[in-house]
Amino acid sequence: MEKFDLIVIGSGAGLKVGTTLASENGLNVAIIEKSKLGGTCLNVGGIPSKLLISSANLIEIIKKAETFGIHVNEYSIDFEKIVSRVTKIIDKAANQIKKDLQKSNNPRLFLQDCKFLGDKKITLENNEIITADKILIASGTRPSIPKIKGLENVNYITSTEALCLKQQPKSLTIIGGGYIACELAHFFGALGTKINIIQRNNLLIPNEDIDVSRKFTKIFKKKYNVFLGCNPKLVRYHYDNNINQNIFNLIIKDKFGNSMKIDSEQLLIATGRTPNSDELDIEKSGIKMNKKGFILVDEYLETNKQGIFAIGDIIGKYQFKHNADNEANYAYNNILYPNNKLSVNYNAIPHAIFTSPQIASVGYTEQHLEKEKIGYEKSVYPYIQTVMGQAIEDKDGFVKFLINRKNKRILGCHIMGTDASILIHEVLVAMRIGEGTITDINNTIHIHPSLSEVVSRAAFVPKYKVITNVGTP
Numbered sequence: 001m002e003k004f005d006l007i008v009i010g011s012g013a014g015l016k017v018g019t020t021l022a023s024e025n026g027l028n029v030a031i032i033e034k035s036k037l038g039g040t041c042l043n044v045g046g047i048p049s050k051l052l053i054s055s056a057n058l059i060e061i062i063k064k065a066e067t068f069g070i071h072v073n074e075y076s077i078d079f080e081k082i083v084s085r086v087t088k089i090i091d092k093a094a095n096q097i098k099k100d101l102q103k104s105n106n107p108r109l110f111l112q113d114c115k116f117l118g119d120k121k122i123t124l125e126n127n128e129i130i131t132a133d134k135i136l137i138a139s140g141t142r143p144s145i146p147k148i149k150g151l152e153n154v155n156y157i158t159s160t161e162a163l164c165l166k167q168q169p170k171s172l173t174i175i176g177g178g179y180i181a182c183e184l185a186h187f188f189g190a191l192g193t194k195i196n197i198i199q200r201n202n203l204l205i206p207n208e209d210i211d212v213s214r215k216f217t218k219i220f221k222k223k224y225n226v227f228l229g230c231n232p233k234l235v236r237y238h239y240d241n242n243i244n245q246n247i248f249n250l251i252i253k254d255k256f257g258n259s260m261k262i263d264s265e266q267l268l269i270a271t272g273r274t275p276n277s278d279e280l281d282i283e284k285s286g287i288k289m290n291k292k293g294f295i296l297v298d299e300y301l302e303t304n305k306q307g308i309f310a311i312g313d314i315i316g317k318y319q320f321k322h323n324a325d326n327e328a329n330y331a332y333n334n335i336l337y338p339n340n341k342l343s344v345n346y347n348a349i350p351h352a353i354f355t356s357p358q359i360a361s362v363g364y365t366e367q368h369l370e371k372e373k374i375g376y377e378k379s380v381y382p383y384i385q386t387v388m389g390q391a392i393e394d395k396d397g398f399v400k401f402l403i404n405r406k407n408k409r410i411l412g413c414h415i416m417g418t419d420a421s422i423l424i425h426e427v428l429v430a431m432r433i434g435e436g437t438i439t440d441i442n443n444t445i446h447i448h449p450s451l452s453e454v455v456s457r458a459a460f461v462p463k464y465k466v467i468t469n470v471g472t473p
Contacts, residue, residue, distance in 0.1 A: 004030045004132040006335065007122060008107075009114065009280065011097070012039020013312045013324035014138030017332045022107040025336060029107035030130055032114045032122070037097035040140045040313070041321040043090060044160045049183055051086040052163065053354050056190035060356055067393055077191050079168035087164060116285040119305065134335050137287075137295060137303075137310040138328075139280060141273035141319065146175070150235040154248065156267040159184060169193055169266035173250055175232055176270035177204040179353040182216075184270060185224060186355045195224035196262050198252055202229050205353065209365040209414040211380070211400055216416060219357065219396060227262075229255040235267065275314045292316070299343035300334045301327055309335060318349045348431035352421035357396055360420035362428060363412030364402055375405040379438075381458035383417045387449035394418045399458035401438060408437045415455075423455055 008018035011033040022029040036043045065072050101109040112125035121131050143158035145151070157165070159180050172188050174181045177199030189195040197204070197220070203213040204220055220226055234251040240263070248267040253259050275293045282289060287303045287310075288296045294316035301309045311331050312324035327344055334341040350362040369376045383389030383397030397417020404411055413427040430440035441459035446452050 001121075001129045001131055004028050004108075004130060006030070006134045006136065007032065007130060007132040008136045008138065009122075010039060010138035010140055010312070010314075011037045012041060012138055012140060013321065013328045014136050014331075015039070015097070016325075017136055017138075017311075017328050017335070018107050019101075020332060021336060022104075027336075030110060030132065031101065031107045032110045032112065032124070034111070034113040034125075036094040037101065038094045039138075041324075043094060044163060046321055047093075048086050048090050048163045049159070049187070050354055051089060052082065052187050053183060055082045056187045057356065059190045064393070077168070079191065080166060082191075083164060083166065113279075115279075115281040117281075118284055119286055120308065133307055135308045136331055136335065137280070137282075137308070137314060138312045138324070139276045139314055141275050141313040143269065144272040144274040145269060146232075146271050148175075148232045148235055151269075154235055154237040154267065156235070156248075156269050158269050162188075162268055165266075169264070171264040172196070172266045172268060173198065173248060173262055173264040174268045174270055175250075176272070177201060177206070177226075177228075178270065178272065179205055179355075180272075181268075181270035182220065182355045183353065184268060185220070189224055190356070194264070196264060197224055197226045198230050198232055198250070198262070199226065199228050200231050204228075205359070207365075208353075208359060208361060209400065209412070210367045211398075212359055212361070212414050212416050215396065215398075216355075216357070216359065225262075227252060227254070227260070230260075233259070273313065273319065275316065277314060290316075300341040301331050301344060302334065302341075317346070318351070320349070320351050323349050345432075348428055348436075350424060350428055352424070354421070357394075357416050358418065358420040360415045360424040361413070362424060362431065363410065365412060365414070366402060369402060369411060374411070376411055377403045377405055379403065379458050381454055383451070383454050386451070386453045386457065388451040389417075389454060391449070392418055392451070397454070399423070399454050401458050403438050408439060410436055410438055410441075417454075419451060423452055426452065426455060 005027040006021055007030045008014045009032050011031060018029045018031045021027040041047055062072050062075055110124055114122050114124050117123045123129050162184050171194040173196040174185055175198045177197055182204055185195050185197055204217045205213050230252045232250055232252050236249040240247045247263050250262045251259055277289055277293045277295055287305050295310040295314050297303055297310050297315050301311055303310055309331050311327040313319045330342055330344045348362050353359040380398055380400045383394040394417050400414045402412040410431050415424050430436060434440045438459050446456040
């Protein structure tokens, strides 16, 4: 049995921790990865999806060109080239990480599956057993598959397969209405695929602020076939003689008990993520998990087993790569300096949804504040009432601030519209580094006429008001 100072399971956010502790601090490190190097985000998550979505965004610009007096007579889509471009970029990055690690004796790379045998003992796929004083679990999550009758008998796809399809489906049914489902709907829909979205909730992206969810759902309902408050009951895959091809046949039932049949060429399951803890036999290590299988950690990212840490999606705190990287910095310190551990700063952790329109958010939602009975004021300002908003014809975009009534601290900020993921960053700086009050935004000089003026105006509305074009879907 070979012993290391540190074993890192997963090569996403944990990779930097392992390589840095090996190269700069002299720890003897093992890195275990059963799939491609770089983790979920690089290979089957945020990076490939955003590379694909860039093509969808370009198509939407082309479609909108006539609004600006530019006539595009025709264009064609080379779906295979769109996907192959992304695949080449991702494979090159993953292979480079692999080459760099294989050249090094420390850290030592194990390209194998692994499982816990007991407390700090891990068995590899080749039956080799390794151990270490410290272990960092960063093995992420995978697509969660719902229990639907007939689903186990058909070749559905998840986000993993959707990002590397060789052929564009003419029609696509998506089960799920969260951000993964909506981003993929945007990608395929913009390219011309007929989209059906089956959502059990009454809104799409229901975890977002209520005004964002309502407006976004209204916009998507104009673009795609959106079935709200519906649950899938039966899936079949059969040959349709009328069109001479195999199709997916999905039976759904709405909240009133009415059944509907939806046919499509492809079926995508996008109903959330589940932790990979079960694949590691975590229970054999004695590490505690919650009912959903997410690993429980303290404020220092340490499990109930001293010396075993966990970061990223597998702890289920904020399932975003930027948060996993944030946690990795603390894990590095706490592994290296056990007598001087630092608690993780989760203040103002943002996220973005790269749909059309784009969405960015940080802090509390309005419905959360109401539930917790926290006093607040809100200010909402539309893009179209700024010069740049008019210039780009963004009629749906808006910025919404939620502000503490007493001290004017920013409780939350929610942006929907062009470049939302960029615009929110000045709010993040104010909330995480500055005083965190709306005054921080007020006192900042914004370039005129820039799109960021919409943020300053939302922060400086004399009388807090609700935007008039945010309504129920």
